Amino acid sequence: MNIDSLVENIxxxxxxxxxxxxxxxxxxxxxxxxxxxxxxxxxxKGYRIGITGPPGAGKSTITNNLAKxxxxxxxxxxxxxxDPTSPxxxxxxxxxxxxxxxxxxxxxxxxRSMATRGSLGGLNKKTNDVADLLDAFGYDFTIIxxxxxxxxxxxxxxxSDTVVVxxxxxxxxxIQAMKAGLMEIGDIFAVNKSERPGSENxxxxxxxxxxxxxxxxxxxxxxxxxxxxxxxxxxDELINHIEAHKKHILDNNIYNKRKNKQLHTRVKEIVETKLxxxxxxxxINDATGDDVLFEGGTSPYKIAxxxxxxFKANF
Amino acid sequence: MNIDSLVENIxxxxxxxxxxxxxxxxxxxxxxxxxxxxxxxxxxKGYRIGITGPPGAGKSTITNNLAKxxxxxxxxxxxxxxDPTSPxxxxxxxxxxxxxxxxxxxxxxxxRSMATRGSLGGLNKKTNDVADLLDAFGYDFTIIxxxxxxxxxxxxxxxSDTVVVxxxxxxxxxIQAMKAGLMEIGDIFAVNKSERPGSENxxxxxxxxxxxxxxxxxxxxxxxxxxxxxxxxxxDELINHIEAHKKHILDNNIYNKRKNKQLHTRVKEIVETKLxxxxxxxxINDATGDDVLFEGGTSPYKIAxxxxxxFKANF
Numbered sequence: 001m002n003i004d005s006l007v008e009n010i011x012x013x014x015x016x017x018x019x020x021x022x023x024x025x026x027x028x029x030x031x032x033x034x035x036x037x038x039x040x041x042x043x044x045k046g047y048r049i050g051i052t053g054p055p056g057a058g059k060s061t062i063t064n065n066l067a068k069x070x071x072x073x074x075x076x077x078x079x080x081x082x083d084p085t086s087p088x089x090x091x092x093x094x095x096x097x098x099x100x101x102x103x104x105x106x107x108x109x110x111x112r113s114m115a116t117r118g119s120l121g122g123l124n125k126k127t128n129d130v131a132d133l134l135d136a137f138g139y140d141f142t143i144i145x146x147x148x149x150x151x152x153x154x155x156x157x158x159x160s161d162t163v164v165v166x167x168x169x170x171x172x173x174x175i176q177a178m179k180a181g182l183m184e185i186g187d188i189f190a191v192n193k194s195e196r197p198g199s200e201n202x203x204x205x206x207x208x209x210x211x212x213x214x215x216x217x218x219x220x221x222x223x224x225x226x227x228x229x230x231x232x233x234x235x236d237e238l239i240n241h242i243e244a245h246k247k248h249i250l251d252n253n254i255y256n257k258r259k260n261k262q263l264h265t266r267v268k269e270i271v272e273t274k275l276x277x278x279x280x281x282x283x284i285n286d287a288t289g290d291d292v293l294f295e296g297g298t299s300p301y302k303i304a305x306x307x308x309x310x311f312k313a314n315f
Numbered sequence: 316m317n318i319d320s321l322v323e324n325i326x327x328x329x330x331x332x333x334x335x336x337x338x339x340x341x342x343x344x345x346x347x348x349x350x351x352x353x354x355x356x357x358x359x360k361g362y363r364i365g366i367t368g369p370p371g372a373g374k375s376t377i378t379n380n381l382a383k384x385x386x387x388x389x390x391x392x393x394x395x396x397x398d399p400t401s402p403x404x405x406x407x408x409x410x411x412x413x414x415x416x417x418x419x420x421x422x423x424x425x426x427r428s429m430a431t432r433g434s435l436g437g438l439n440k441k442t443n444d445v446a447d448l449l450d451a452f453g454y455d456f457t458i459i460x461x462x463x464x465x466x467x468x469x470x471x472x473x474x475s476d477t478v479v480v481x482x483x484x485x486x487x488x489x490i491q492a493m494k495a496g497l498m499e500i501g502d503i504f505a506v507n508k509s510e511r512p513g514s515e516n517x518x519x520x521x522x523x524x525x526x527x528x529x530x531x532x533x534x535x536x537x538x539x540x541x542x543x544x545x546x547x548x549x550x551d552e553l554i555n556h557i558e559a560h561k562k563h564i565l566d567n568n569i570y571n572k573r574k575n576k577q578l579h580t581r582v583k584e585i586v587e588t589k590l591x592x593x594x595x596x597x598x599i600n601d602a603t604g605d606d607v608l609f610e611g612g613t614s615p616y617k618i619a620x621x622x623x624x625x626f627k628a629n630f
Contacts, residue, residue, distance in 0.1 A: 033616040033620075036614060036615070036616050037614040037616055037617055040612070040614035040615075041612060054488040054491060055488070055491040056488075056491050170485070170487045170488070171487070171488050172485040172486070172487070172488070173369040173370070173371075173485070173486050173487070173488045173489045174488045176369060176370040176371050260609075263609065263615060264609065266615045267609075267615045267618045267619050267622070268595075270615055270616060270619035271594070271619045271622050271623055272591050272594075274619060274620075274623060275590060275591070275594065275623060275626075276587050276590070276591075279586070279587075279590065280583075294575075294578065294579065294582075297355070297356060299351060299352040299355035300351070300355075300578060300581045300582045300585055301348040301351050301352055301585060302352055303582045304582050304585035304586045304589060305348075305589075307582070307586050308586055308589060308590060311590075312630050315627050315630050
């Protein structure tokens with residue numbers, strides 16, 4: 001089936017066409033750009049919720065239960081579950097998508113797991129592309145669930161309208177690391193598995209860090225809630241805070257500014273990825289070049305300049 | 316003073332010349348490449364130890380005590396302490412270089428703190444450049460201490476000959492995240508502050524993860540040690556393991572392979588950084604372009620292609 005008919009079919013809510021287009025985008029098919037260009041004018045109506053936090057914090061369970069409540073309220077929900085894999089072993093960090101199956105058969109929901117092989121930049125690009133497809137299809141909400149293990153969790157702010165940071169009482173390292181960015185991107189904080197000891201300490205640690213945050217007029221005060229996701233405790237409260245944050249950013253014209261900033265960041269990433277890909281594709285074609293350049297103790301900067309000059313000479 | 320005299324002066328062990336060249340490299344001076352090209356043939360004699368782990372694990376204290384013991388053994392030591400700052404607030408993640416001052420006045424040691432404003436890629440490049448300067452100056456060991464809060468800690472393997480991963484008994488999230496890479500880069504693991512409860516559990520958790528590691532013949536079995544750095548406990552043992560690892564990689568021809576791989580990675584990063592820098596520098600000169608492109612609901616891929624075409628047209 002060609003791209004045009006697939007795109008026509010997602011306009012008429014054909015889930016199989018959606019699944020095929022997502023696969024195409026995920027596999028970095030050469031037609032990705034054509035697809036994304038064609039569906040772009042259909043996007044912009046859905047709302048994007050990002051769920052991030054350390055491995056084992058219970059993000060899947062929260063995502064699962066959030067989706068159920070939204071469904072019960074008559075909304076449709078797309079879910080992108082991002083599983084970064086080790087750049088070394090290729091093993092999946094999270095394998096617990098099984099639990100998702102209980103809601104996966106519902107017509108109002110669409111779940112896609114995405115794995116990557118270490119390239120977090122590329123992952124962010126693909127997450128954006130898939131979120132656009134879900135948005136174009138017409139899902140009211142897209143939930144993007146991603147494991148935060150450092151810089152990568154900061155990427156979620158480039159894609160989401162509301163970011164929920166999930167930790168557990170034991171997340172000492174993560175709370176420390178929040179100083180380096182996670183704190184700044186969280187619109188809502190959830191201390192999950194809060195039946196365990198230390199949850200009050202975790203709430204206070206986040207509270208103290210949030211006091212260091214920059215304040216401006218109309219600025220949002222991120223709520224910190226306690227949840228026990230596997231017992232569905234606190235999820236209603238979480239949804240209320242998400243709705244309140246949505247209202248806040250729409251009322252204060254933050255939503256459009258955020259979208260515009262996201263577009264700029266996204267274009268920047270696409271440009272850089274394309275240029276770098278083209279650069280190294282050219283090198284591979286140049287079968288003899290690499291070895292010669294790296295011989296004889298030449299300084300890395302001299303080698304680099306030679307490679308750049310060869311690249312430019314090919315334009 | 317010109318570059319040539321500064322380079323001549325580091326050959327004659329002038330520490331002020333070294334400090335000035337490091338500052339120049341840190342500030343991304345246009346002459347960075349000239350300096351690095353000139354000193355490159357002086358490098359390759361020193362040994363590089365990377366110390367990484369979550370914030371608050373005691374990496375500075377370990378670095379400090381390691382340096383003291385090496386000094387006492389008649390070795391000279393350069394230290395690069397990398398403090399990534401938040402891409403949002405610019406606040407320093409670690410401010411405890413003060414403790415370093417007790418050893419900083421020793422002639423056999425040179426300490427440099429490096430901060431960054433969010434660009435971890437650029438940070439890795441600068442760390443390499445500064446390590447080259449310390450190596451060229453003639454320091455027997457260069458210790459690179461860097462806060463690991465995700466992908467960034469994986470960078471240390473691109474610079475170091477031996478990587479020490481430091482955690483604390485409470486580092487539950489970090490041990491989880493190790494599945495995603497940290498485990499693969501550690502040559503030695505230290506559970507610091509091991510007087511606290513849970514240290515045996517932390518050792519076992521690492522042990523279990525290491526069992527999943529790929530094995531090949533001649534492969535190194537990473538030791539897991541317990542330290543109490545602020546009481547100087549376990550540091551002798553750590554040095555013994557570092558020496559053993561050094562011997563292992565030299566005896567098994569791993570050292571040269573590692574260096575060669577590091578050179579390739581480094582050249583790749585330099586090429587990409589330079590090309591991307593040039594790309595956006597051109598855009599800023601093009602005062603009217605940006606706004607027009609981003610208007611009118613054009614798809615991000617269309618905007619990106621237009622920017623790339625404009626860039627190429629300028630060659």
